[in-house]
Amino acid sequence: xxxxxxxxxxxxxxxxxxxxxxxxxxxxxxxxxxxxxxxxxxxxxxxxxxxxxxxxxxxxxxxxxxxxxxxxxxxxxxxxxxxxxxxxxxxxxxxxxxxxxxxxxxxxxxxxxxxxxxxxxxxxxxxxxxxxxxxxxxxxxxxxxxxxxxxxxxxxxxxxxxxxxxxxxxxxxxxxxxxxxxxxxxxxxxxxxxxxxxxxxxxxxxxxxxxxxxxxxxxxxxxxxxxxxxxxxxxxxxxxxxxxxxxxxxxxxxxxxxxxxxxxxxxxxxxxxxxxxxxxxxxxxxxxxxxxxxxxxxxxxxxxxxxxxxxxxxxxxxxxxxxxxxxxxxxxxxxxxxxxxxxxxxxxxxxxxxxxxxxxxxxxxxxxxxxxxxxxxxxxxxxxxxxxxxxxxxxx
Amino acid sequence: xxxxxxxxxxxxxxxxxxxxxxxxxxxxxxxxxxxxxxxxxxxxxxxxxxxxxxxxxxxxxxxxxxxxxxxxxxxxxxxxxxxxxxxxxxxxxxxxxxxxxxxxxxxxxxxxxxxxxxxxxxxxxxxxxxxxxxxxxxxxxxxxxxxxxxxxxxxxxxxxxxxxxxxxxxxxxxxxxxxxxxxxxxxxxxxxxxxxxxxxxxxxxxxxxxxxxxxxxxxxxxxxxxxxxxxxxxxxxxxxxxxxxxxxxxxxxxxxxxxxxxxxxxxxxxxxxxxxxxxxxxxxxxxxxxxxxxxxxxxxxxxxxxxxxxxxxxxxxxxxxxxxxxxxxxxxxxxxxxxxxxxxxxxxxxxxxxxxxxxxxxxxxxxxxxxxxxxxxxxxxxxxxxxxxxxxxxxx
Numbered sequence: 181x182x183x184x185x186x187x188x189x190x191x192x193x194x195x196x197x198x199x200x201x202x203x204x205x206x207x208x209x210x211x212x213x214x215x216x217x218x219x220x221x222x223x224x225x226x227x228x229x230x231x232x233x234x235x236x237x238x239x240x241x242x243x244x245x246x247x248x249x250x251x252x253x254x255x256x257x258x259x260x261x262x263x264x265x266x267x268x269x270x271x272x273x274x275x276x277x278x279x280x281x282x283x284x285x286x287x288x289x290x291x292x293x294x295x296x297x298x299x300x301x302x303x304x305x306x307x308x309x310x311x312x313x314x315x316x317x318x319x320x321x322x323x324x325x326x327x328x329x330x331x332x333x334x335x336x337x338x339x340x341x342x343x344x345x346x347x348x349x350x351x352x353x354x355x356x357x358x359x360x361x362x363x364x365x366x367x368x369x370x371x372x373x374x375x376x377x378x379x380x381x382x383x384x385x386x387x388x389x390x391x392x393x394x395x396x397x398x399x400x401x402x403x404x405x406x407x408x409x410x411x412x413x414x415x416x417x418x419x420x421x422x423x424x425x426x427x428x429x430x431x432x433x434x435x436x437x438x439x440x441x442x443x444x445x446x447x448x449x450x451x452x453x454x455x456x457x458x459x460x461x462x463x464x465x466x467x468x469x470x471x472x473x474x475x476x477x478x479x480x481x482x483x484x485x486x487x488x489x490x491x492x493x494x495x496x497x498x499x500x501x502x503x504x505x506x507x508x509x510x511x512x513x514x515x516x517x518x519x520x521x522x523x524x525x526x527x528x529x530x531x532x533x534x535x536x537x538x539x540x541x542x543x544x545x546x547x548x549x550x551x552x553x554x555x556x557x558x559x560x561x562x563x564x565x566x567x568x569x570x571x572x573x574x575x576x
Numbered sequence: 577x578x579x580x581x582x583x584x585x586x587x588x589x590x591x592x593x594x595x596x597x598x599x600x601x602x603x604x605x606x607x608x609x610x611x612x613x614x615x616x617x618x619x620x621x622x623x624x625x626x627x628x629x630x631x632x633x634x635x636x637x638x639x640x641x642x643x644x645x646x647x648x649x650x651x652x653x654x655x656x657x658x659x660x661x662x663x664x665x666x667x668x669x670x671x672x673x674x675x676x677x678x679x680x681x682x683x684x685x686x687x688x689x690x691x692x693x694x695x696x697x698x699x700x701x702x703x704x705x706x707x708x709x710x711x712x713x714x715x716x717x718x719x720x721x722x723x724x725x726x727x728x729x730x731x732x733x734x735x736x737x738x739x740x741x742x743x744x745x746x747x748x749x750x751x752x753x754x755x756x757x758x759x760x761x762x763x764x765x766x767x768x769x770x771x772x773x774x775x776x777x778x779x780x781x782x783x784x785x786x787x788x789x790x791x792x793x794x795x796x797x798x799x800x801x802x803x804x805x806x807x808x809x810x811x812x813x814x815x816x817x818x819x820x821x822x823x824x825x826x827x828x829x830x831x832x833x834x835x836x837x838x839x840x841x842x843x844x845x846x847x848x849x850x851x852x853x854x855x856x857x858x859x860x861x862x863x864x865x866x867x868x869x870x871x872x873x874x875x876x877x878x879x880x881x882x883x884x885x886x887x888x889x890x891x892x893x894x895x896x897x898x899x900x901x902x903x904x905x906x907x908x909x910x911x912x913x914x915x916x917x918x919x920x921x922x923x924x925x926x927x928x929x930x931x932x933x934x935x936x937x938x939x940x941x942x943x944x945x946x947x948x949x950x951x952x953x954x955x956x957x958x959x960x961x962x963x964x965x966x967x968x969x970x971x972x
Contacts, residue, residue: 272891458886480886487883490854490876493898495668500896502889 218242221548222326223555223573226277228269231559232561235267237287237526237552243330247305250331252297255314255348257324259540259562260356261479262506263292273506275321292573296339296352297331306333314339314348316355316520318513320506325555325573327542337517345528349537349572357385357530358523359516360478360505361393361454363486368474368501368509369451373398376424376445378468379454380404381481383414383568385535388421390454392532395422402441402450404432404465408567421533425464431477432464441468452476460485471496538566539574578702612911614638617944618722619951619969620684622673624665627955631663633948634684639726643701646727648693651710651744653720655936655958655967656752657875658902659688669902671717676941686719688969690737692748693727702729710735710744712751712916714909716902721951721969723938745933745968754919754928755912756874756901757789757850763904764870764897765847769794772820772841773863775850776800776857777877779810779964781931786850788928791818798837798846800828800861804963817929828860837864848872855880867892870900874899933972934962 182242222236266289277287299313309315315336317324322335339351346354363384365371377394381387382403394401403418405411409429415426417454425444431437441450449470455462456479462565466475466488475498477486492498509516526532540558542551558571620634621627641647661667662685673683695709705711711732713720718731735747744748760782761767773790777783778799790797799808799814803824811822821840827833837846843865850860852875862871862884871894873882888894905912922928936954938947954967 463881477886477889479890485859485883485885486889487881488882488896490873490898493873493882493896494875494900496899497900497903498899500884500889502886502891502893504890504893507893 195334210415212228217436220326220328221542221551222290223292223552224290225267226286228267228290230420231264231267231554231563235291235552235559236288237548237555238290239548240309242328245301245303245330247303248332249303250299250306250333250336251301252329252331252336253300253441254324254327254329254573254575255296255298256352256575257292257295257326257573258356259292259325259558259573261295261481262320262356263294263325264562266293266558267291273321274324286547290326292324292326293317293320293322294352294356295322295324297329297336300328308333309338314343314351316351316487318517319509327575337520340521340524341528346524347534348576349539350527350534351524352572353385353524353535353537353570354527355520356505358389358393358526358533359509359519360503361386361389362519362523363505364454364476364478364503364510365390365393365397365399365452367503368499371397371399371451374400374448375452376402376448376450377452377454378398378402378404378450378459378465380465381479382418382423382426382450384456384479385570386454386456386478388418388535389532390425391418391421392526396526396531400424400445400448402427402444402465402468404429404461413563429461429464432468433460438468449473454478455486456480456481456483458486459485462486463488466492466498469496472498474499474501476501476503478505525574536569537572538569539572542573542575544576583772605609616722616724616937617947618686618719619688619948620686621890622682622684623664624663627660627663627959628952631687631948631950631955632684633944634686635944636722638724641697641699641726643699644728645699646695646702646705646729646732647697648698648725648727648732649709650720650723650725650969650971651692651694652748652971653688653691653722653969654752655688655721655954655969656690657877658716658752659690659721660955660958662689663687668965669717671719686722688720688722689716689751690748691715691718691720691820692744693725696724704729705732705734705835705969710739710747712747714913715905723971733916736917737924742920743930745935745970746923747790747920747932748968749781749931749933749966750919750923751916752788752901753931754785754922755905755915756899757782757785758919759901759904760850760872760874760899761786761789761795761848762795763899764872767793767795770796770844771848772798772844772846773797773848773850774798774800774846774861776853776861777875778814778819778822780852780875780877781966782816782850782852782874784931785928787814787817787819788922792922792927796844796863798823798840798864800825800857808965825857825860828864829856834864845869850874851882852876853871853878853880854882856883858882858883862888862894865892865894868894870895870897872897872899874901930967933968934965935968938969938971940972948953 220240222238225234275289276448277289279287296316299309302309315338318337383405401424403423403426407430451473453465453475455477458480459482540554562571579585601784616636616638618634621630671685673685675683692712695705712735714733779801797820799819799822803826847869849861851873854876855878936950958967
């Protein structure tokens, strides 16, 4: 076994040789020369536990670029709820724990599932991508909380627009939340123009995407949010996206509110509920559903179960389902790709607005401890609620 | 307005004339002559409330038999949960409150939805029934807690077997519980030979029917019951009907029990859950379901909501529905009739065993107060749990 230093230096030589072999006429772009090393920095965990306890900064030697692989630099990687649950060990899919065999004998898993990358170099049999292209992860479990990776063609979905048309952060957050909203609005009910849906946590990434897709598709929405000091600002914000109505949990749990809702919907129906909370908030929206409606649970932010009165099942004929994008994506890879590309188009056209983001910034000159501190600060912000702002690791 | 006495005596004269007109050669059968009067006794309520408070014994003058109506004598009328909920006013369908205009000016509703009758006489244009035939109610809301009624042809479904082949009590309890079990086993999952279902309150009328239909259709069942002193007797009883496994709520809520269930089902799946409790018992069976399974709620005996962890929706992809036979029957009258006839055949063949019954007996010589006391005793027994025994008003 070679030493870490020897390995990385060998890898760097091989990488340089490979790059020159593939692009004999190409001079290294300055940006690549400056920032690339044969090492990658990554946020990892050796064991499941509380994220702030178990997350570490780890330095990996990158494998060599081969004929059919791709060297990528990460541009942006969100911190999603599923990522945190994977660190905690309470998510059904788990990232692989791997030993890099040089820097550590303890197997570690790299966190993160969603991300946008720039292609730095490609093996000589790779025709689908070229340096300078951008892409997002095609599947989960890649481990996206890192600076660089060697990827396969099948790991990536090309971003068909330039960075002036879609930012890296927009692209990095395009595949999970908007796709989840898109599928949930399509999969359970044949929603017609003018039909209503109702959702909890309407201020979440999925909630905001549902509002906007609903607006584009002629659907009306009742959007439930937690009460807060700046509730009027939030209502205006969501209304500007296309929310038909925005109400608080406190408002909707009042029995008298049903007459207001009846007035809003008139002779139309609330055919679909989208739930990512659990607990009282879910029960409240279940009570508003029309006969025969469907309630879809895709998250449990309140960490409470879904509780629905027996009578709503029997006499209102409501149906409850769950939605897990990972399961659908695995069984519908082509449809997933088509939807992601449709979403890219909507982002470029300005039809889908950015989610509010806090950027956790990694710069090339940062020490390991700084990188870890910046990342943990973002995780802590997520854990403390983040008030609807998505935490995204951004590389500059 | 004529007096009550005058009216009933006029009705009796008309009835006699009609009977003679329709059957000129027919001498009154002794049984009819003895027991029929132009009055009916019925259990009614003037207002919704606690059944033991609001139920009354009421004497009605029967309307005259007309060309297209049928005079029926009730043989047996169950007390079902929906009946009690209608008295309480907490059921979505409500019996009509009618004024008989002679004996009372206060509108009253007659309780009861299910029942078996004997045809005493038919109007001259009625060809589908003849005196001596037996029938059950085709629809709900007829008001079956009474001695006699004038019915229309469309109110009745003929019992195609004699009283030695199917008893009146069997027939009176055939249309609701076994049909509910039948439809729930068919409607939500395409169950294949050897597939499993799991159910709460397996000792109920629906539960027992599901066990037996499952046995006939090659399905295996895990049957959950409340713990009790004679649990071993109950287990043997349900196993004799075809229950594959019988477990108590206490047993199944133990996490270690999952390995026992895995051993039972082997490489098969628990694709369906039937729930008529709510609360912890429902959560317990939800946890046992296989990925993609369906949980159907048709009752709420525990008077608690259905509570299911978020993760079962998202990661186990379980689906929750409700089942209300009334809704299905109203939209599928021909299929309903076919299933009821299939059930009659299974009862006759001994493939479906009688539910355990307590008979509340009304005899012809009873005073009104006696009739009311007998009926209220049955209602009280129902309210106190009845330990799986159905309360049925029987006329002798």
